[in-house]
Each structure stands twice: as C-alpha cells, then as structure tokens.
Amino acid sequence: MTEQKKTAVIGQPIEHSLSPVIHNFWINKKKINAAPYEKIEVSPNNFNKSLDKLINSNYYGLNVTVPLKELAYSKCDELTQTAKKTKSANTLIFRDGKIHGTNTDPVGFEVSLHKEIIEKNIKNKKCLVLGAGGSARSIVFALNQMSADVSIFNRTQEKAIKLCKDLGVGANVLEEEDMKKQTDSFDFIVNTTSLGLVPDETNNLIDFSSVQKKAFVYDLIYEPKESSFLQQAKANGIRFQNGLKMLIGQAAAAFYVWHNTDPSHFSELESLLEKL
Numbered sequence: 073m074t075e076q077k078k079t080a081v082i083g084q085p086i087e088h089s090l091s092p093v094i095h096n097f098w099i100n101k102k103k104i105n106a107a108p109y110e111k112i113e114v115s116p117n118n119f120n121k122s123l124d125k126l127i128n129s130n131y132y133g134l135n136v137t138v139p140l141k142e143l144a145y146s147k148c149d150e151l152t153q154t155a156k157k158t159k160s161a162n163t164l165i166f167r168d169g170k171i172h173g174t175n176t177d178p179v180g181f182e183v184s185l186h187k188e189i190i191e192k193n194i195k196n197k198k199c200l201v202l203g204a205g206g207s208a209r210s211i212v213f214a215l216n217q218m219s220a221d222v223s224i225f226n227r228t229q230e231k232a233i234k235l236c237k238d239l240g241v242g243a244n245v246l247e248e249e250d251m252k253k254q255t256d257s258f259d260f261i262v263n264t265t266s267l268g269l270v271p272d273e274t275n276n277l278i279d280f281s282s283v284q285k286k287a288f289v290y291d292l293i294y295e296p297k298e299s300s301f302l303q304q305a306k307a308n309g310i311r312f313q314n315g316l317k318m319l320i321g322q323a324a325a326a327f328y329v330w331h332n333t334d335p336s337h338f339s340e341l342e343s344l345l346e347k348l
C-alpha cells in the first residue's frame with residue numbers, strides 16, 4: 073500500500089484554524105488516500121527547526137498561515153510567479169528534495185467574487201484597499217490582475233508605497249484626508265487590516281454614509297461573520313461579503329496542488345462552516 077499523504081496547516085495561533093475542517097471534508101468527500109489534515113502550532117522563532125522536522129516526518133505538503141507566510145516564502149527552493157510577486161507562500165509541497173511554494177490567496181480572493189461584481193465593481197473601476205500588510209499584498213495583486221484601478225490607504229504609508237514597489241503595481245497610495253475626500257468615488261472597498269478581529273474593536277476607517285449605494289464592500293475577516301465594518305455597510309444599504317468564501321477558495325487551490333483533483337460540495341461546506 074502506498075503511504076498516505078500527510079498534510080497540515082502551521083501558524084501561531086492555530087487553535088481556531090478552520091483549514092482542518094475544510095480539507096478533511098474534501099478528503100472524505102473525494103475519498104482521497106490521505107491522512108487526516110492536521111493543525112500544528114509553530115512560532116516564528118522555531119520556524120526553521122519545525123519545518124525540517126515536518127519534512128523529515130514525511131509531510132507531503134503544508135499550508136502556512138499568520139505570521140509565517142513570509143518566512144515560508146524565504147525558505148522555498150522553487151516559487152510560483154504569484155508567490156514571488158507577493159513575497160508570500162501559503163502552500164508548500166515537498167518534492168524531489170526541494171521545497172516548492174505557492175500563494176493561493178490571490179486566486180482564493182478572485183474565485184470568492186461573483187462574476188458580476190468583477191465586471192461591474194472591479195474591472196476598470198476604482199477599488200480601495202485598506203491596509204498594506206501580508207494579506208493586502210495578495211489582494212492588490214489579485215485586483216491588479218482583474219484590471220482594477222487600485223488605491224491603497226494604510227496607517228503606515230511607507231508600507232503601502234513599498235507594497236506597490238514590490239508588486240510592480242502602479243496603485244495610488246492615499247493619505248487619510250485624500251481617502252476621506254474620495255470615499256464617494258469607489259466602486260469596491262476591501263478591508264485587509266486586522267481591525268475588527270478582536271471583539272469590541274470597531275473599524276471606523278470609512279464613513280459609509282459617503283459610499284455609493286452601488287459600491288461593493290468586502291472584509292477579509294470572517295469571524296465575526298459580520299464585522300463592525302460590514303455592519304456599517306449593511307446599515308447604509310451597501311452590498312457586502314465576508315472572507316469565508318476566500319478562505320474556502322485558497323484552500324481549494326491548495327487541495328488541487330496536493331491531490332491533483334478539484335474539490336467539490338462547496339455549498340455544503342460553506343453551510344457547515346457557517347454553523348461552527
């Protein structure tokens with residue numbers, strides 16, 4: 073019998089990761105010959121040691137989450153173009169004695185969007201990205217691929233400037249005052265900051281009373297299901313979406329990398345995750 077493929081997600085904290093639920097759901101549905109997908113706590117300080125240990129324990133592939141995606145990128149021997157551009161690797165595969173890395177977050181974001189939203193709110197439209205951290209890199213990369221006219225606002229402006237330089241994307245980096253003046257001009261607004269992750273923390277970066285009613289608002293946060301950011305969009309009658317479909321989308325692309333088959337039963341999985 074061939075050895076079962078071993079996969080897991082690494083990060084810190086990892087306790088609340090939904091990746092095991094997602095991957096094990098598909099492993100079961102598709103009857104893949106794989107060991108149960110695990111979650112393993114790895115701190116940045118122990119990253120190198122832990123990775124070597126996992127490789128020596130015959131792991132076939134790993135997902136990498138916060139705060140290890142950049143470290144993972146720097147450890148890879150081979151990288152896809154997307155991982156190279158975003159300087160981030162969220163999916164690793166160990167093959168032929170080499171570490172191969174890719175970043176499935178940009179495609180996860182793109183597939184999470186309804187085609188009509190891409191056509192009417194993103195393609196050649198003004199899109200505002202809030203934040204310039206690790207996730208913003210993937211979002212700006214994906215929006216650029218979808219021919220968006222991207223603006224970025226980040227508390228620390230230099231990080232937004234560096235992000236554009238690294239990605240080779242000519243986005244408009246805005247000061248807070250400019251962003252406020254232009255709020256009514258955006259067709260798509262996406263929050264990539266961590267504001268709103270912690271209960272009782274409110275994301276007040278946008279005055280939603282100034283946002284166009286035809287705009288679309290996206291928050292990468294999926295827990296809480298309706299962040300303070302999305303609640304404000306909702307209260308102003310603006311369409312919105314959380315990050316759950318992106319989480320599933322990035323996982324689907326990783327699943328394909330490891331198992332060479334597309335996952336299925338997306339609606340059933342989404343309902344399952346919403347109930348957790």
Ligand code: ATR
Pocket residue numbers: 138202203204205206207208226227228231264265266267
């Ligand atoms: P991730 O990998 O989830 O993107 P990150 O790389 O730590 O996490 O980035 C966090 C983002 O949230 C950054 O854009 C950060 O802004 P700074 O670059 O100025 O630090 C933003 N952020 C976090 N807390 C914030 C706050 N209280 N107000 C505004 N932005 C905040």
